[in-house]
Amino acid sequence: MPAWPSFSDAEILAARPPRRPVDPWRPYAFLTEPECQPDGRVEEVATLFLTNRECPFRCLMCDLWRHTTEATVPAGAIPAQIDHALARLPPTRHVKLYNSGNFFDRRAIPPADHAAIADRVQGFATVIVENHPRLCGEAVLRFRDRLAGRLEVAMGLETVHPEVLPRLNKRMTLEDYARAVAFLRAHDVPVRAFILLRPPFLSEAEGIDWALRSLTWAFDAGVACGVVIPTRPGNGMLERLAAQGLFEPPRLASLERVLEAGLRLRRGRVFVDLWDAERFFECDRCGPARRERLHRMNLTQTILPPVRCAGPCAMAG
Ligand code: SF4
Numbered sequence: 001m002p003a004w005p006s007f008s009d010a011e012i013l014a015a016r017p018p019r020r021p022v023d024p025w026r027p028y029a030f031l032t033e034p035e036c037q038p039d040g041r042v043e044e045v046a047t048l049f050l051t052n053r054e055c056p057f058r059c060l061m062c063d064l065w066r067h068t069t070e071a072t073v074p075a076g077a078i079p080a081q082i083d084h085a086l087a088r089l090p091p092t093r094h095v096k097l098y099n100s101g102n103f104f105d106r107r108a109i110p111p112a113d114h115a116a117i118a119d120r121v122q123g124f125a126t127v128i129v130e131n132h133p134r135l136c137g138e139a140v141l142r143f144r145d146r147l148a149g150r151l152e153v154a155m156g157l158e159t160v161h162p163e164v165l166p167r168l169n170k171r172m173t174l175e176d177y178a179r180a181v182a183f184l185r186a187h188d189v190p191v192r193a194f195i196l197l198r199p200p201f202l203s204e205a206e207g208i209d210w211a212l213r214s215l216t217w218a219f220d221a222g223v224a225c226g227v228v229i230p231t232r233p234g235n236g237m238l239e240r241l242a243a244q245g246l247f248e249p250p251r252l253a254s255l256e257r258v259l260e261a262g263l264r265l266r267r268g269r270v271f272v273d274l275w276d277a278e279r280f281f282e283c284d285r286c287g288p289a290r291r292e293r294l295h296r297m298n299l300t301q302t303i304l305p306p307v308r309c310a311g312p313c314a315m316a317g
């Protein structure tokens with residue numbers, strides 16, 4: 001067994017940089033972006049980043065708490081945030097209500113607001129929320145029943161590496177995850193899995209290998225869609241691990257490798273997260289073209305010809 005350290009909630013909290021100021025009556029961001037749908041069509045999806053009380057879990061790599069509040073937001077605040085965003089976004093058929101945590105955490109999204117939230121999103125064909133596998137119960141089904149469209153739940157699987165997953169402090173076993181997927185699928189709620197590319201402790205090659213193993217495991221468990229997220233520093237603890245040689249962000253080339261291999265599985269949709277992909281560019285000359293290729297691969301779910309760099313690029317070929 002590797003001699004990797006484990007960290008307590010208190011240690012992870014102590015490493016945090018300061019929290020950003022947020023307004024409980026405003027989403028901290030909102031946007032639309034195209035996404036390949038299960039039937040292969042590309043359609044715009046609205047994503048609302050709701051401001052709410054921070055997630056009670058303290059995952060080693062998580063920086064989502066930066067845009068959260070310390071107290072539960074007032075009743076009515078979440079519906080007001082949705083109104084604010086939807087009034088400013090073009091119409092779409094699909095919406096993600098992402099809350100930097102777990103939608104069915106009662107202290108994050110007050111259950112008393114569920115009816116008003118459902119009212120706001122009646123016009124959408126798909127409503128996607130994030131949740132922790134251990135918070136998937138009857139409340140999910142009650143919310144599903146309030147919607148005119150289809151509910152989908154996104155859950156962080158992170159990694160199936162047996163030594164890394166417990167060290168991520170997610171307080172979840174693979175059995176918890178598989179049980180939650182089975183429960184949701186049995187109730188017609190499709191699941192998308194978030195998978196980390198190169199979480200702490202892994203080398204670049206191991207990061208690729210375990211991202212693909214995690215994708216395969218997720219599809220075997222019944223997940224419909226896998227989203228691979230390059231592990232990014234920013235929460236304090238990852239910077240500390242980086243200083244100890246226990247964490248390094250993945251390379252863009254690894255993201256390319258994982259998307260190609262993930263699509264080759266042909267088990268379901270596979271996306272790579274390209275938010276701030278610029279930070280993974282190693283060459284100004286080919287970085288934007290590589291990002292664009294990954295974007296088009298996300299949209300088409302096909303493997304496109306690799307980018308050949310014409311410049312002096314370590315990643316060429
Ligand atoms: S459960 Fe999700 S939101 Fe909560 S700390 Fe872990 S990664 Fe962050």
Ligand SMILES: [Zn+2]
Binds near residue numbers: 312314
């Ligand atoms: Zn280049």
